Amino acid sequence: MIEQPAFGRRLRQLRVQRGLSQSELAGDEVSASYVSRVESGRRSPNELIAAFFARRLDVPLEALTSPDSQGDVGQRSRRLDIAGRLLEARALRKDGEFADAAELLRGIGAAATGQTDEDVLWEATWELADVLRELGDTAEEHTVLTGLAETALSQETPRLAARVGTALAENLRRQGRLGEAVRTAEHAVSVTVTLPLTAHERVRAMLTLINSYGDSGELANMASLAATLQEIAEDIPSRQLRGQVYWAVGSARFLCNRPQEAVQLHERAFDSLRPEANLAAWARLCRASAALRLEHDTSDDATGAAAALLVRARQALELVGRADDLAELMLAEAQLELRRGRPKEVLRLTAAVRDGEGELPLAALGQCHLLSARAHALAGDTAAAGDSYRHAAEVLDRAGAYRKSSEAWRQLSELLAAGPE
Numbered sequence: 130m131i132e133q134p135a136f137g138r139r140l141r142q143l144r145v146q147r148g149l150s151q152s153e154l155a156g157d158e159v160s161a162s163y164v165s166r167v168e169s170g171r172r173s174p175n176e177l178i179a180a181f182f183a184r185r186l187d188v189p190l191e192a193l194t195s196p197d198s199q200g201d202v203g204q205r206s207r208r209l210d211i212a213g214r215l216l217e218a219r220a221l222r223k224d225g226e227f228a229d230a231a232e233l234l235r236g237i238g239a240a241a242t243g244q245t246d247e248d249v250l251w252e253a254t255w256e257l258a259d260v261l262r263e264l265g266d267t268a269e270e271h272t273v274l275t276g277l278a279e280t281a282l283s284q285e286t287p288r289l290a291a292r293v294g295t296a297l298a299e300n301l302r303r304q305g306r307l308g309e310a311v312r313t314a315e316h317a318v319s320v321t322v323t324l325p326l327t328a329h330e331r332v333r334a335m336l337t338l339i340n341s342y343g344d345s346g347e348l349a350n351m352a353s354l355a356a357t358l359q360e361i362a363e364d365i366p367s368r369q370l371r372g373q374v375y376w377a378v379g380s381a382r383f384l385c386n387r388p389q390e391a392v393q394l395h396e397r398a399f400d401s402l403r404p405e406a407n408l409a410a411w412a413r414l415c416r417a418s419a420a421l422r423l424e425h426d427t428s429d430d431a432t433g434a435a436a437a438l439l440v441r442a443r444q445a446l447e448l449v450g451r452a453d454d455l456a457e458l459m460l461a462e463a464q465l466e467l468r469r470g471r472p473k474e475v476l477r478l479t480a481a482v483r484d485g486e487g488e489l490p491l492a493a494l495g496q497c498h499l500l501s502a503r504a505h506a507l508a509g510d511t512a513a514a515g516d517s518y519r520h521a522a523e524v525l526d527r528a529g530a531y532r533k534s535s536e537a538w539r540q541l542s543e544l545l546a547a548g549p550e
Contacts, residue, residue, distance in 0.1 A: 134170025305491030346532025372401025
């Protein structure tokens, strides 16, 4: 007797245990989509097809058709226990108890022993990666995400594969491994081609890719992707995601030396990213927009606008920011002090960033040395400026930020050519 959805659950469990994809199980007899419908309980196979599945899995037909009430009860009890622990971990995270939430989520992995628990285990592991990001534990987050990418659910489901790939690319960006970040983000985009262009996972993957292109200096690729995102921006259902798109496209315009258009796009981003909806994202936009205006717009208006944005960013990030947020904020504030011609303040801020808690990403460390070099040069200390330019160029080169590395080498060359005044 074939009863759904029990038959589908057992079929999926045995298939995953044997490491088979839906296509491999289907063979030439049925389609992979038919297997998917059977496993989900939406289609009930006849006796001949059921026997075919049993032969492919090398099990007696009874392994698929016989009821296992005791096993089902045990499985249900275990899943309810895991779900309860997952809810507890989320409550701890909401209360800001990130370390306790991470410890509880790690324990869920040991509890989810059966293949039938793979969906709740995937969800708990995804939650763990998110909590580790909040804790700033980049190394363990990378390990967790790499393992998650290798699970059957991630490999078989484009949306899940894209989510994991996008998070992994973001992790690599924070580590300063920009070349790997670009390749990982490109793969995340490639697995979403079957999804609608405005699907959340597809847009998120493209956002990570455009940011990775910008960090690594691949400006032509960045500009092309920015044009695609701008075309679909107004069709994106999520207001917050639409704001992220305008943010990324505006940043791309800054890097392509189109500051007026960039400012307009960032203003659209502010219209969507309201502080009452997501204070942290709004504050990061304030900080990023200020830094880009200071770097790429030489007008006096840009200085005043950037100063106002940084005041707002500091007020918010002191409440909700992580250590890396505050470090990037101080680097933006150092840019402002450099624009104002205050080298001592620049050196004070960059020293505070280097001496702060946690390990700086290579790209941020390189930017820190670059700002220090410009401050030393402004103060007339050519020797200190030369050393800082060299440090900046070497660190940015290791980070894969080749455009900024070339800029540091160029400014060092100009400094040495000018000689002592």
